[in-house]
Amino acid sequence: DTAVSQTPKYLVTQMGNDKSIKCEQNLGHDTMYWYKQDSKKFLKIMFSYNNKELIINETVPNRFSPKSPDKAHLNLHINSLELGDSAVYFCASSPRTVNYGYTFGSGTRLTVV
């Protein structure tokens, strides 16, 4: 059983389109995250949600809108895609208790053409 699963794994789309990436975790964790890894391999947090509530929003353009219907799901919708949005997007989850590492999904490789 996959602990943190993301779909789709690959996404190729044209500039200006709107797309969504879905994430689900079956670990019973309270907190979920979206990270972006750019072409230079730098992994940076975008959002975190704790039990459906937005906790962290790291100065991400408002074209990016996360949605958490329940604590096991955190989806990412992106409007008006731009070339610079091309990256690998990782979903992750963690227990509420501090000092634990995160479990990451396998990533969604987004290419905007």
Next chain:
Amino acid sequence: RKEVEQDPGPFNVPEGATVAFNCTYSNSASQSFFWYRQDCRKEPKLLMSVYSSGNEDGRFTAQLNRASQYISLLIRDSKLSDSATYLCVVFILTGGGNKLTFGTGTQLKVEL
């Protein structure tokens, strides 16, 4: 200045070598520290936590110096399968929540 800084490498070492990676972090409020491993085109995976007293997991030894805000990872008797990018990670509890902040990673290539 980046919150977590690492030498990007690559470190090319022969099999059996000992290799050390270093990392510095800027936020003195950082609470926990980790090393993650990321294979090419895969997700990051937790390698080990890092404690002030130093800790060891098989061939891997991690050290933390809070005064210098410095973290290290030592790999002994390196294997071909150790080839990957090693990410230094700090955990910060912010006013609203917690986040892991990643370094840019150090690439290791172990060769025959």
